[in-house]
Amino acid sequence: MKLATLKNGSRDGRLVVVSRDLKHAVDAAAVAPTLRAAMDNWSRSEPGLQSLYQALNAGTQAGAFAFDPEQAMAPLPRTHQFVDASAFLNHGNIMERAFNLTVKRPEGVPILIQRQSDDFVGPCDDYPVRSWEDNCDYEGEFAVIVDDVAMGSSAAECEAAIRLITIINDVSMRRFVLPEAQMGFGFINAKPATVFAPVAVTPDELGDGWKDGRVQLDLHLSRNGEPVSHPNGREMDWSFGQLLAHLAYNRNLRAGTVLGSGTVSNKAVSEVGSACLAEQRALEVLAQGAPKTPWLTGGERMRFEVKDAQGRSIFGAIDHQFVAASR
Structure with missing residues (x-):
C-alpha cells in the first residue's frame, strides 16, 4: 500500500x-x-x-x-518524535580517517540522535537556506514509521511494528556540525528541516528489497540533473529493528515515530558514490589532500529516488531546489 x-x-x-x-x-x-x-x-x-x-x-x-507529487507534503508532515541514526559505519569511518577525528564509540552500540519533528518539508518544495556560508549539504537516507512499540521490545518485535517506509533528504549545515558535536549535547543549527519523499509504503511493496530489516535497494541521487551516486541500503550495520530496540530499551515509542537510517554509505564507494557531500569531500581529502566538490548553493536541484527491479519508482522522487531564505 x-x-x-x-x-x-x-x-x-x-x-x-x-x-x-x-x-x-x-x-x-x-x-x-x-x-x-x-x-x-x-x-x-x-x-x-x-x-x-x-x-x-x-x-x-x-x-x-x-x-501530483508537487502537491504533496511530507507523508507525515509533523509527528511526535523523529530520531536519526548513523547506521552505516562506513560513513563514519571515512569521516574519521579524513579529518583525524577521535570518536568514543562503544562496540556494538548504535548511534542515535533526537531530531526536529514539527516541520518536515515536502518532496518538491523549495528548501530555504539562511546563509550559503553554512556549507549546505544533502544526505540521502531511508526512514521507517512505526506503530506503538512497548518499552523493552525485542528487535523482532520492533521490526514487526514498522508500518511504513520512505526516503528522506536529511539536510545538514556542515559549518555547525563539528562545533555542536564538540559541545556534547546534539545538533541544532547543523540539522534544519528534513525533506521527505511524496509517498510512504508498507514493507510488502518492496518485495525482496525489504530483507533483514533493511531496504536492500539502491538510492539514486542526482545533482542538477547529473547522477552522483546510487548506494544500497543493505550495508546497514544495524537493522531498523535493532535500532528501534535500542531506542525502546527504557521508553515506549508511540505510533508515528520516525526513524532515519543515517547517510547511506557502501564500502564500494568508489563504484557507487556517496549519498552526501561531506563523505565525497572526505574521500577527496584522503585521495588528494583537499576537497574539491563544492557545497550546495542557490538554485541547485537535488533528486532522490528508489526503483524496483522493473525500474519503477517506489516512493516517488524527492526533487527540490535550494533557495535563499526570505524572512
Missing part, C-alpha cells in the same frame, strides 16, 4: 491512497482524514486503506484523480 499527504491549507494535510504506479490517488477521508489519525488507529484504519488501494490499482475506485 502507498500513502501520501496532499496540501489543503492545514498543518497535517489530507491523506490519500496512491496507486502502485504512482499515477492516481483517492481521498482517504472516509477511513482517516490524516496519516497522523491513521497511525493512531492503524489496526482499525489499515483494512479500509488497503481496500481503497486494491480498488485503485484495479481501476474500479470511484473518485480517483491524477496524483
Whole structure:
C-alpha cells in the first residue's frame, strides 16, 4: 500500500491512497482524514486503506484523480518524535580517517540522535537556506514509521511494528556540525528541516528489497540533473529493528515515530558514490589532500529516488531546489 499527504491549507494535510504506479490517488477521508489519525488507529484504519488501494490499482475506485507529487507534503508532515541514526559505519569511518577525528564509540552500540519533528518539508518544495556560508549539504537516507512499540521490545518485535517506509533528504549545515558535536549535547543549527519523499509504503511493496530489516535497494541521487551516486541500503550495520530496540530499551515509542537510517554509505564507494557531500569531500581529502566538490548553493536541484527491479519508482522522487531564505 502507498500513502501520501496532499496540501489543503492545514498543518497535517489530507491523506490519500496512491496507486502502485504512482499515477492516481483517492481521498482517504472516509477511513482517516490524516496519516497522523491513521497511525493512531492503524489496526482499525489499515483494512479500509488497503481496500481503497486494491480498488485503485484495479481501476474500479470511484473518485480517483491524477496524483501530483508537487502537491504533496511530507507523508507525515509533523509527528511526535523523529530520531536519526548513523547506521552505516562506513560513513563514519571515512569521516574519521579524513579529518583525524577521535570518536568514543562503544562496540556494538548504535548511534542515535533526537531530531526536529514539527516541520518536515515536502518532496518538491523549495528548501530555504539562511546563509550559503553554512556549507549546505544533502544526505540521502531511508526512514521507517512505526506503530506503538512497548518499552523493552525485542528487535523482532520492533521490526514487526514498522508500518511504513520512505526516503528522506536529511539536510545538514556542515559549518555547525563539528562545533555542536564538540559541545556534547546534539545538533541544532547543523540539522534544519528534513525533506521527505511524496509517498510512504508498507514493507510488502518492496518485495525482496525489504530483507533483514533493511531496504536492500539502491538510492539514486542526482545533482542538477547529473547522477552522483546510487548506494544500497543493505550495508546497514544495524537493522531498523535493532535500532528501534535500542531506542525502546527504557521508553515506549508511540505510533508515528520516525526513524532515519543515517547517510547511506557502501564500502564500494568508489563504484557507487556517496549519498552526501561531506563523505565525497572526505574521500577527496584522503585521495588528494583537499576537497574539491563544492557545497550546495542557490538554485541547485537535488533528486532522490528508489526503483524496483522493473525500474519503477517506489516512493516517488524527492526533487527540490535550494533557495535563499526570505524572512
